[in-house]
Amino acid sequence: ASESPKKNWSINDFEIGKPLGKGKFGRVYLARESKSKYIVALKVIFKEQIEKYRLQHQLKREMAIQTSLRHPHVLRLYGWFHDAERIFLILEYAHGGELYGELRRAGYLSEQQAATLNREIEVDFGYIASLTHALAYCHEKHVIHRDIKPENLLLDHEGRLKIADFGWSVQSTNKRHTMCGTLDYLAPEMVENKAHDYAVDNWTLGVLCYEFLYGVPPFEADSQADTFRRIMKVDLTFPSTPHVSTEAKDLILQLLVKDSAKRLPLDKILKHPWIIMNADPNG
Numbered sequence: 343a344s345e346s347p348k349k350n351w352s353i354n355d356f357e358i359g360k361p362l363g364k365g366k367f368g369r370v371y372l373a374r375e376s377k378s379k380y381i382v383a384l385k386v387i388f389k390e391q392i393e394k395y396r397l398q399h400q401l402k403r404e405m406a407i408q409t410s411l412r413h414p415h416v417l418r419l420y421g422w423f424h425d426a427e428r429i430f431l432i433l434e435y436a437h438g439g440e441l442y443g444e445l446r447r448a449g450y451l452s453e454q455q456a457a458t459l460n461r462e463i464e465v466d467f468g469y470i471a472s473l474t475h476a477l478a479y480c481h482e483k484h485v486i487h488r489d490i491k492p493e494n495l496l497l498d499h500e501g502r503l504k505i506a507d508f509g510w511s512v513q514s515t516n517k518r519h520t521m522c523g524t525l526d527y528l529a530p531e532m533v534e535n536k537a538h539d540y541a542v543d544n545w546t547l548g549v550l551c552y553e554f555l556y557g558v559p560p561f562e563a564d565s566q567a568d569t570f571r572r573i574m575k576v577d578l579t580f581p582s583t584p585h586v587s588t589e590a591k592d593l594i595l596q597l598l599v600k601d602s603a604k605r606l607p608l609d610k611i612l613k614h615p616w617i618i619m620n621a622d623p624n625g
């Protein structure tokens with residue numbers, strides 16, 4: 343019989359492979375759907391954890407948001423199912439794992455890798471450019487991710503970036519007040535728990551751009567209080583090593599702006615000299 347698109351999956355439909363990683367709420371496993379042999383990542387979330395942290399609505403919102411998103415740089419959520427004590431997310435498998443690993447191994451990325459297209463091998467290593475395209479897509483679908491950080495940036499088998507984990511994202515109709523996201527990537531208005539909007543993702547792009555090029559986030563400090571203080575003051579300094587171009591610093595300075603309305607909009611990022619000059623390696 344032809345399978346209805348909304349097949350109700352169960353764990354018996356999958357052969358479970360190696361663990362890919364463990365998150366706060368459960369592990370992720372490599373898995374294969376038995377009939378189609380299709381490879382997926384299966385995230386196992388324990389219901390008692392979701393109940394304990396009252397995250398039911400957040401998880402439901404993620405599923406609603408994720409099923410409506412289709413973009414080459416957004417990790418797919420194909421579907422989900424549950425049993426007595428667990429919820430399973432059927433996710434696109436990102437063979438390259440977390441960008442975090444690459445960043446930690448390399449220490450920091452070349453401007454070429456960080457900025458944009460690397461035409462020679464026709465693979466888009468440009469993390470900032472891909473992120474900007476993906477965020478522009480999410481924003482036009484009124485979705486703010488709010489938790490963009492290297493751990494949530496995955497790479498597929500060709501090294502293409504995939505934004506993952508919309509566990510903190512929201513369908514933005516009006517200004518949001520929920521406190522979320524990790525420390526280093528929080529925009530000032532979120533640190534101050536003020537109303538925030540799409541522009542939080544623009545701030546985070548600036549934080550990531552800095553981290554890709556210097557290997558550490560811009561407001562890193564020994565204590566949470568110091569990191570908050572540095573974010574609120576936009577206490578930004580550029581180390582002299584590694585050498586980073588003036589254009590890259592200019593883009594970072596146009597994104598790490600306290601007034602969210604004054605941050606460089608996503609469409610202007612793609613036209614920024616640093617992105618353009620890195621677009622053509624022969625340029």
Ligand SMILES: O=C(O)Cn1ncc2ncnc(NCCc3cnc(NC(=O)Nc4cccc(Cl)c4)s3)c21
Nearest residue numbers: 362363367370383397400401435436439506507509
């Ligand atoms: O496993 C790794 O550590 C890395 N890794 N390596 C390869 C790979 N391929 C695919 N996915 C990976 N990881 C899962 C990424 C996620 C996507 N979406 C998520 N959503 C979520 O966790 N939601 C959620 C959870 C608990 C509560 C609530 Cl409210 C929401 S997690 C992969």
